[in-house]
Amino acid sequence: QKEVEQNSGPLSVPEGAIASLNCTYSDRGSQSFFWYRQYSGKSPELIMSIYSNGDKEDGRFTAQLNKASQYVSLLIRDSQPSDSATYLCAFPGRGYNKLIFGAGTRLAVHP
Amino acid sequence: GAGVSQSPSNKVTEKGKDVELRCDPISGHTALYWYRQRLGQGLEFLIYFQGNSAPDKSGLPSDRFSAERTGESVSTLTIQRTQQEDSAVYLCASSEGTGHQPQHFGDGTRLSIL
Numbered sequence: 517q518k519e520v521e522q523n524s525g526p527l528s529v530p531e532g533a534i535a536s537l538n539c540t541y542s543d544r545g546s547q548s549f550f551w552y553r554q555y556s557g558k559s560p561e562l563i564m565s566i567y568s569n570g571d572k573e574d575g576r577f578t579a580q581l582n583k584a585s586q587y588v589s590l591l592i593r594d595s596q597p598s599d600s601a602t603y604l605c606a607f608p609g610r611g612y613n614k615l616i617f618g619a620g621t622r623l624a625v626h627p
Numbered sequence: 628g629a630g631v632s633q634s635p636s637n638k639v640t641e642k643g644k645d646v647e648l649r650c651d652p653i654s655g656h657t658a659l660y661w662y663r664q665r666l667g668q669g670l671e672f673l674i675y676f677q678g679n680s681a682p683d684k685s686g687l688p689s690d691r692f693s694a695e696r697t698g699e700s701v702s703t704l705t706i707q708r709t710q711q712e713d714s715a716v717y718l719c720a721s722s723e724g725t726g727h728q729p730q731h732f733g734d735g736t737r738l739s740i741l
Contacts, residue, residue, distance in 0.1 A: 548727040559718055559732040560670070567727060604670075612725040613683040614660060614672040 519543065522605060522618035529625055535592040537621050539605035542586065549588045551579060552604040554620065560604055564590065595625040629653065631733035633719050639739045642711060648704045648736045650719030658725050659702050661694060662718045664735075670718065676702060677725055706738075714740045 521540045529535045541549075548567045552560035566572045566579040566588065578591040592599055602620040609616045632651040640646055652659050661673040672686040676696040687693070691709075696702035706713055716737050720730035 550729050552732075559716075559735045562729050562731060565729050608725075608727070609672075611683070612727075613675040613677075614662075614686070615670075615720075615730055616672075617670045619669045 519616050520605060520607070520618035522603075522621050524619055525622040526624045527621055529595050529623070531595060531597060531625055531627050533595050533625075535595045535599065535623055535625070537590040537592075537603050537605075537623065539588045539590075539618055540586055541588070541605075541607055543607070543610070544583075544586065545610075546583075546607045548608060549579070549581060550606045550615065551577075551588075551590045552606060552617075554602045554604060556601075592623075595623075597625050597627055599623060600625050631719055631721050631731055633717075633733035633736050635736055636734060637737045637739075639741065640709060641741050643708055645705065645707045646709055646738060648706075648717050648719075648738070650702045650704070650721075650733060652700075652702070652719070652721030653731060655699075656721035656723055656731075657699050658722045658728070658730075659696055660720045660722075660730060661702070661704050662720065663688075663715045664718060665715045673704070673717075709738075709740045711740045714738055 551564040554560045564579040572579045576593045580589045604620045606615040606617045659676045662670045674694045675683040691707045694704045716735040718735045720732045722728040722730045
């Protein structure tokens, strides 16, 4: 079992819709989770951090964490073409010496 | 404030040459990380520095790879006798500490081995 699983996509949504991105992880001891956005040819950019069960909202982004189910998701409301990118979920490895990244979900928002 | 700065942004070199990549972390960030991302692939951890502690080199793929960091400042990643499989984007990240702190990435160095 991979440590982090994400659907590679592409996930295609129309402009204005809600995009839902999902991530499952194997380490039950994980306490913090991060969502990064990576545009083609660019480096990852942190968009959300979440540490406790439930929802965390920041503008059009909502991160949802369910530790019992080992599941973290990212919702993007009112999707825009500029949201088209690869979204990576990540959590600290044991020893906190690195982030373990999923392979990423490619999101395409079409006008 | 200034973000993580990496140089050069692009490097093209011949197979067998040595290369040195530089990373300047965000001021005040004690932790520094190097990752590698091959084309179309995920991020691969290489090495981690935390303050004056011994670095975690567990991700370095071979003894041709080495990295240094002086205190909590600049880090250099050196690849000796480069091979074509070393072609990738090398990303540096820093964080305020370890544990639950998010990492912030530089723009990366795109390395191409001819």
